[in-house]
Amino acid sequence: MRADRVDFQKNRLLIFLFLILLSVSLIVALGLGHNLVRRQVQSEFNSLKVDVLESTMSSYEAFFQQSIPEISYYQGFLDSLSASRYADTVLKKYPFVETVTFYDSYVSDRNINHGIAVRNLGIGIKSIYKFGKRIPLDSIVIYDSKKPGRLSLSNADEFNNIGLKLAAFIESADTTKNVSNEVVFKIFYNITSNRISYMNVPRRQEISAFQDIMNNREKKPPVYELDLFSFELNPHKLKVTNRHPNLYQNITIEELSSGNIFDNPHYLNTSMPLPGAFSAYKLYFTSSKLFLEKEVNRRFLPIAFGVFFIYAIMIIITFLIYRNFRMSRKLFKLQYDFVNNLTHEFKTPVSVIKIAGNNIRSAHDLSLAELQHYGKILDEEADKLNELMNKLLSFTQIENKTIHIKEVEIELEEFSQNIINGYELKYPDYKIDLDVKRSVKTFLSDPVLLTSIYQNLIENAYKYSNPNLKYLKITVSKKKKNIVFSFKDKGIGIEKKEINNIFKKFYRIESQYNQQGSIGLGLAFCKELVNLMKGDITVNSKIGTGSEFIVELPYISK
Incomplete structure (x- = not known):
């Protein structure tokens, strides 16, 4: 088991124990608070009778x-x-x-x-x-x-x-x-x-x-x-003035010799002798325990809200800590996978270049066909390394906002067809249809950035399609003040739970189609490019049917 997973499980266990301790503390705090309020109410029941006596007299x-x-x-x-x-x-x-x-x-x-x-x-x-x-x-x-x-x-x-x-x-x-x-x-x-x-x-x-x-x-x-x-x-x-109706349910004037007129375990009672000419009488206070319990609950309610509010804050803090742990672990995993995939991406062309170089160096006599073959291999692998380095460099430039958009008038049909021709030569089994609507022919934009968007989406459509369904339809149209590029394939599709993650850096959907290496930058790079161009990218997908990536950019023309 990896060390990061062990640490994560330990942290998760600590958070779980902390939640248990917090819940126990909540129950204890509520119990103590309710008990203290009950004692306070009972104490006031016995002491505030003086106020009633003063107001009555x-x-x-x-x-x-x-x-x-x-x-x-x-x-x-x-x-x-x-x-x-x-x-x-x-x-x-x-x-x-x-x-x-x-x-x-x-x-x-x-x-x-x-x-x-x-x-x-x-x-x-x-x-x-x-x-x-x-x-x-x-x-x-x-x-x-x-x-x-x-x-x-x-x-x-x-x-x-x-x-x-x-x-x-x-x-x-x-x-x-x-x-x-x-x-x-x-x-x-x-x-x-x-x-x-x-x-x-x-x-x-x-x-x-x-x-x-x-x-x-x-x-x-x-x-x-x-x-x-x-x-x-x-x-x-005498007019009995009950200044504390929340404490005293019934107040009567009785003779001192009357004793406890409410000898009932469900009632609380107390008395206060009257002064002066009424010294043979007393004020008698009675309240049922149920009546006083309502007052206890009324007073306890703000305390309970306060305790629950603090508890909620602690839960939120705990959740944020837990989320931070998860994000840290996910980031660690992404970085770990990124390093592994990047190493693999670099290692493969480097190994191929090294093998081709060794073959050339060790061979005594090479035919023209063999030289062309090895030259093609070296050229292709060098292009892969160069493309990978350019993507990483471009991503860094976008994040640091050092890339400036150059507005050039682009003939959309010619521009798109040139890119498609290149991919059809590269992948003979790849069928790409183009449909540029009459409402839009030219477009002011940066051709380098737009080419990168095309390349990443076309490459993804090919990569995540079954061998007999390597198909993509590109549609260019105008929608209000935007130009819309639609890339619709017949690939494997994307699960709904993954839709919100595919544009994140270093995120890779685990499937049989990326077992040979992917550093998770393609769609993230597209997203950053589109944002840089003040546009938006969305996706509609269904498992087993295919996906449609829609790029909307502000329409600019001469």
Whole structure:
């Protein structure tokens, strides 16, 4: 086995192993990528619930930090009408607020009807109003100190809780400093489950006056107004904003004691407790594994495309490397065959010349016929060597673009017939017919180059024909702006798979008709000549029937 074939098989094996490794790497990369995306989705399922909580509680935060503190702007002077307007605004803006209870209260000495009293300080209730979407207008007033009726413990309880905190604060308050936010939240807010109560924050002068009343420093203290609001909240009316619908299939608000409402192995669930007045509830997130798998596949798809794209690039590179190996091997084979054939082509005439020379030198007496015979042999073999050298030299000149076309007016019928006559003398069994159409008689071209095209195509037609079918028909015609030369034989034909290769340098079709040597330059030389003359050459062929070579050249005339 030749060394080049062994090397080629080794390289092909390496490429095959590389493809296997590349395919395994692709599968591993896809598996790892899919697993990483799945973990990322599961991690986001557990972590991005904070975003949903923040967006869901945004309205509650706005209510707590903006709407409730607004009560203090009125400095305790809200009446039933202004309190009703304020309550209507809150109820419309925040659907989770079910009812708003307004306590119209005041601070004075301990002589109060309903409220709490600490030493001389009294915090009393003048009236209580309850507003809500489902509360009829005639039921808004639930207590009025000027009318007969008793204050229920349920209504007084919320007032008493925050009133006691206010009294304790007044007892020890530092009136030289403003009330801090921490104190405001601790004293003037009362946050319980589903309820927030808020009393307007008195000014420093009022707090100082409250201390004087508590310590009996004023004999006839004035009455100071206070407003207390209690908001009843419904967590189920919070607007749940699902900012990640690709992760959370279902989000509900449930009580903390409800446990896992979806105890199903086919579902993933997580929860997040609600803050503030809704601390007894939680946001509960659930998604089926199939739902999350769709998200995994959606995210994994670009990664898979990227991996496949890289894999495709690697396959293309591998293919190019393999093709380069094949081309290198083919080139090596062509060069190897070229050297062998060229050696044979040179060796044969050289051997014949040497034999003829030895015969002449060793002969003592040669007749005139023998001298003519040996002279003819030497002349023919020298012509073969000269033709071969000229073809190689011409090919090199064409490739290096050192040949210049000489435009000479050619009488096509005379030109063609002269070449045909020469071949019929050379090959007596060769029948060549010529048909030059009337539409074309003369042609401006390089006669040397055109002769080379004729010679190569006529020689090929003879060489690749059966002994009893040495026939060729040459037709010259005009087609639009081109002149067309057709060389149609009755030879062995060319297989379709070889059609694209026959014009390549050093390419030889393996058959019984070229066993005696061919360097694969004839048709390649024709192709280069035609291209140089800005024309085109094509072939139509059928196995066992024959071939037709068609040369089209730009028609130029005087």
